Amino acid sequence: MRLPPLKALPVFEAVARLNSFSQAAEELAITQSAVSHQIKQLETYLGERLFWRSGRTVTLTDEGRQYFDAIGTALMQIERASEQLLGHEESRIRLSVFSSFAVRWLVPRLPELQRLHPQIDLALEMSSENPVLSDRVADCFITIHTAPPAYSYELLYTERLFPVCSQDYWQRIRRELGRDVEPEGWGEKPLSPEDVARFPLLSTHSIFDKAAGDWQAWYRDVNAPLPPGARVQHFSHMLLALEAARFHQGIALTNDYMLSTRKDSEDFVRLPTHSVVTGDKFYFAWKTSRRQERGIQTLRRWLVDEAIRGGLRGE
Template identity: 85%
Template sequence: MKLPPLKALPVFEAVARLNSFSHAAEELAVSQSAVSHQIKQLETYLGEQLFWRSGRTLTLTDEGRQYLDAVSSALLQIERASEQLLGHEESRIRLSVFSSFAVRWLVPRLPELQRLHPQIDLALEMSSENPQLSDRVADCFITVHKNSAAYSYELLYVEQLFPVCSQDYWQKIRRELGREGADADNEALTPDEVARFPLLSTHSIFEKPAGDWEVWYKAVDRDIPSGARIQHFSHMLLALEAARFHQGVALTNDYMLSTRKDSEDFVRLPCHPVITGDEFYFAWKTSRRRERGIQVLRRWLLDEAIRGGLRSGGQGGSEGI
């Protein structure tokens, strides 16, 4: 087995992570010249330049970025394997997750995770967009993109949108539409009836103004009525808060209303839902599939998704294992 200078690998990882020779030297408790020597030795062995140096600016080369992904993963696996043999049960896991999914679905469930699996030390990394799947970012991810062949994926949720409003606003809708009878809660609203009230739109879902309502109307072969009043919000969390405070009708999804006690503040209107095309997956690097902490977290997330109705028990399966 032909290996590179092994002492240089943690040094390379530290320099790349901290983007600094001096900071890496401080973290590793060695001199800066010792760090420089280890990096030079590694570059000589590989025959590749790992960093671009320009004055005080330090950046990874393309070869350096590629090497870092492999080295970081290998060092993590060595650390986890050593901890297992040493009898250290605690598993430190960084999970990158969308802010809305974290706030409305995951965080309320964390006490149950801690009760069932106290050995899991979970650190959440919030993301507003799909992050790069890399050990440098997190150990595992909740993502809607399956764009890395190096990762395995477990389906958690196929997203659908449906209209909601506050309890008080629902009474206002019923009064204005003359639907105050006992069966009004189950009598379907037409798209034209919905458009008589302010439509609270989330830009981030389809990255275009009123894109969510446009898709909702197209599901029944309609355009948004020309006289519709639309209020625009950048994020679903904001639109849902506006709906809570009786400002109109918002489109939301299942996980936004799945566990929070304040979900009782909302009424799901008797209207059609629409599938957005986004599928939420738990993703982990296939080479790390034997790490017990990641698999415990995967199983728990899947069980919670099934128990909470996001996913049926027979739906989908793990891909890439």
């Protein structure tokens, strides 16, 4: 078996993760010159430059990034295998997750995860966009993309959008549409797209990455254009649009996980009208080479069970 200088591998991993020779030296409790020596020795063995250095700035070369993806995973597998044999049951897992999914669905459920699996030490990395799937970012991910072939994917949720407003605003809608004379909830007639357009529409830009894209898709689902006279108020993220709806500013499009857990979900009314499937699917993703890691598989099973129990996913 022909192996590289093994002492250099943890040093390389630390420099690549921290983007700093000095921080790597501090973390490993060695001198900065020792770090430089180990990296030079590894580069000589491989015949490739692993880092670009410009003053105090250190960045991985393309070859270095490719090597780090493989070496980082291998070192973590060695560490976890050793911990299991030593009887250390705690599993430290970094999970990268969308901010809205984390705040509205995952975080309220974490006490149950801690109760059932106290050995899992979960660190959340919140992202506003789809993260790059890499061990440098996290150990596992909740993502809507399934392109990287080195990863495995488990479906959690197929997104659909439906209109909601506050309880007070719903009473206003009923009054203005002349429905307040009917008993609440009794024989509730569906709202037409024309009815909905009479009120301010709170739009989330990040869903379709364009202004009013969510409402355009909602109207397109019934073969109708967004009415030219519609009053659209724009927000970057669904969390903001939902907060505006809570404070009686209009009608927002939201999805199942945003209202599935929090007690404040009772502040909202789901309007009696159609929903639209966005085409986005939320997956739990983990590196296939790490499929035997007990902590990742425990987290995967728990997430799937919670998605089924909460109605996001079928059995």
